[in-house]
Structures are given as structure tokens and as C-alpha cells.
Amino acid sequence: MGVEALAVDVVVIGAGQAGLSAAYHLRRRGFVPLDTPSSDASPDARTFVVLDANDGPGGAWQHRWQSLRMGTVNGIHELPGFAVPPADPTAASRDILPDYFAEYERRFDLRVHRPEPVRAIEREDDDPHGRLRVRTERATYSARYVINATGTWTKPFWPHYPGQERFRGRQLHVADYVSADEFAGQRVVIVGAGVSAIQLLDELSHVADTFWVTRRAPEWIDDDFDIPARVAAIAGVDERVRQGLAPGSVISVTGMHWTPWARAAEARGVLVRHPMFVSMEEHGVRMPDGSFVAADAILWATGFRAALDHLAPLRIRVPGGGIRVADSRATDEPRLFLIGYGPSASTIGANRAGRVAVAKIVSEMDAHLEDSAGALHGA
Structure with a gap:
């Protein structure tokens, strides 16, 4: 029964x-x-x-x-x-x-x-x-x-790229991130254009060599991400879910707003965006122009x-x-x-x-x- x-x-x-x-x-x-x-x-x-x-x-x-x-x-x-x-x-x-x-x-x-x-x-x-x-x-x-x-x-989202299983360094999602101290002296490729990506880029860059990549060039907006900006973002996502589309990210609706950590990273010269790599190899990533970027770790700040x-x-x-x-x-x-x-x-x-x-x-x-x-x- x-x-x-x-x-x-x-x-x-x-x-x-x-x-x-x-x-x-x-x-x-x-x-x-x-x-x-x-x-x-x-x-x-x-x-x-x-x-x-x-x-x-x-x-x-x-x-x-x-x-x-x-x-x-x-x-x-x-x-x-x-x-x-x-x-x-x-x-x-x-x-x-x-x-x-x-x-x-x-x-x-x-x-x-x-x-x-x-x-x-x-x-x-x-x-x-x-x-x-x-x-x-x-x-x-x-x-x-x-x-x-x-x-x-x-439900952290992990995109798949050719050669991902070959990479011998560490791969982690922001959901698994604990502290920048784990990456001291390493080169870390940071993937993503959201708030977490920029915040951790700023943090990691104090102790590690960072290399930031995104699929699209960020559209920086000079206004702060204040309450009116968030309300506008909510309205954009609302229209998507009414249609039955996947909600998408706030960034996809609003663009990139300047946060304190984004400004801090820019002031130190580490807020440098590169295009998304096309494949992964044992010791790093291959860029669209064919160049190779060595990496000890890849941090996927790719949302949920x-x-x-x-x-x-x-x-x-x-x-x-x-x-x-x-x-x-x-x-x-x-x-x-x-x-x-x-x-x-x-x-x-x-x-x-x-x-x-x-x-x-x-x-x-x-x-x-x-x-x-x-x-x-x-x-």
C-alpha cells in the first residue's frame, strides 16, 4: 500500500x-x-x-x-x-x-x-x-x-567547448569558488560577463595573473546599477517568461553597469576583456586568432x-x-x-x-x- x-x-x-x-x-x-x-x-x-x-x-x-x-x-x-x-x-x-x-x-x-x-x-x-x-x-x-x-x-551552468576534457588544470564554477588564496601565483582564465565574473576578476587579480574572456564585448553603461536600473531589468525578463522563453540573464537585458569592483579593476589595469577562446587544450586555451594562452585554472562565471x-x-x-x-x-x-x-x-x-x-x-x-x-x- x-x-x-x-x-x-x-x-x-x-x-x-x-x-x-x-x-x-x-x-x-x-x-x-x-x-x-x-x-x-x-x-x-x-x-x-x-x-x-x-x-x-x-x-x-x-x-x-x-x-x-x-x-x-x-x-x-x-x-x-x-x-x-x-x-x-x-x-x-x-x-x-x-x-x-x-x-x-x-x-x-x-x-x-x-x-x-x-x-x-x-x-x-x-x-x-x-x-x-x-x-x-x-x-x-x-x-x-x-x-x-x-x-x-x-543548477550552475557549464558551457561545453571542444577539448574541455583534455584540460589538466583546475576547472570550477563560481558556485564552487572559496577564496582567491587557492590561486596565488597562477594564471586564471575567467569566463563570463556578469557581476560575479567582474567581482572575482578584481579579487583574483590581486594574487593571480587573470585573463578575462566573454562571448560578446561588454556594453558598459555609465549609470550605476541602482533601483531604477534593476526595475528595468526585471521588466525585460518578465516579457521573456510570458512568452515561455528561458529567462536569460539581467546582463543580457541591461548591459554592464559599473560596480565598485569593476571600477577598482579598471583602475588597476586588469579589466581587460578578450574574445572567447575556441577550444581548450591540456595546458591552456586556443584563441580565435590561433594564439595560445597558458592557464592553470579556468573559472566559469557563466551563470545558473x-x-x-x-x-x-x-x-x-x-x-x-x-x-x-x-x-x-x-x-x-x-x-x-x-x-x-x-x-x-x-x-x-x-x-x-x-x-x-x-x-x-x-x-x-x-x-x-x-x-x-x-x-x-x-x-
């Missing part, structure tokens, strides 16, 4: 910025955690559960490199209802922000289940207004709605993809490569909300997306309750 599914109104998958924002707004709307004792909740209380794959609080922040300081992290945005406590700007973000997330979970009694990675989401039947079945290694949940907030950190493998049974990925999403809701599966995806992948967008998703869920549940009451009265 199969394990009986636990009935719950809303399953939130992921306890990073987006997931905790959604849980906070569920709490504000009167939802209670699924494991709340019956003596502490009314019999008709709406329920939710937050499932997180990590061993502890902090979302992706707990995995960031040690040198990412509070004064240089890109766009921290506070979780709703509780400000980030004052912190030394030189403190490592991974030492400060996980504690902030942990206190947030305690303060609002969110009762996150961890580690409990989700393996699959399926439709229970053919009823478009029925339930979704959420399977983990520990339990199965029967949910009226699912808010997916799994982010991207667990949305962690959505568990949604495969729903079959909602379209030929454009993505999932069609409008206002955080999956167009082809309205019981599913995707926050921290596409336009809400930024910390600015995550809080708003959590609030919007919960508001829609509450509105529909209230309408269903009214319809049920009206039908009963009519009978």
Missing part, C-alpha cells in the same frame, strides 16, 4: 528569499504551519508547509564564497516584516545572512521542514481544479496550490539555470525552453506559482512575487468558499 498523502492547502518549495517571503504572507493571511497542534489552531484553519533542501537556514547565502562581504553583496533586500540587523560591512555575508534567515523563521514561526528536497510534483487526476501531489524522500503532500521558490544556485527538474511530470515546459509565467503564475498550470524565477529572481522581485502569489491564492480560496456556501444555501 502507498503512503497516505498529507493534505495541505499550500506547499512552499524552498526557504530562500522568495520562499520565506511567501511563507510570511501566508502567515499574515491566517494560514498556519501544517504541523501546528490542533489545540493551537481552529478546525477550519488554512494550512501551509515550507520544504527546503538545505540542512540549515539561509538559502543560497550559506553557500556563497567567504570573501563576499556585507558591504559588497549585490542588492540584498530585506525580508518583509523584519529588517536585516546592522552588520559590519567587512563581515562575510555567509556568516551574517543565514543567522538573519534563521531568526526570521523563528520570529514568524514558519516551521520549515529540512532537509526535505522535493523529487516530483504531479497532478492527482485530470480535474484542473484538483490537487497537486508533492513527493519528497520523507513524505507525500496533497496540495491545493504549490509555490515554487527553488531558485538557481543548485532555474532548478525546476521536479516539475517535469507536469509537462509545462514549452518549445521556447522555459515555462510560461505571468505575474508569477504558471500559465499552463494555474495551481503552480513560480517565484524567484525570471523577473522575480532578484531579491527586489522575490518579496513582491511572494505577496502577489499569496493574495491570488487567498482570493480564489475565498471565492470557492463563497460558491460552496451559496450552493449549500440554494440546496
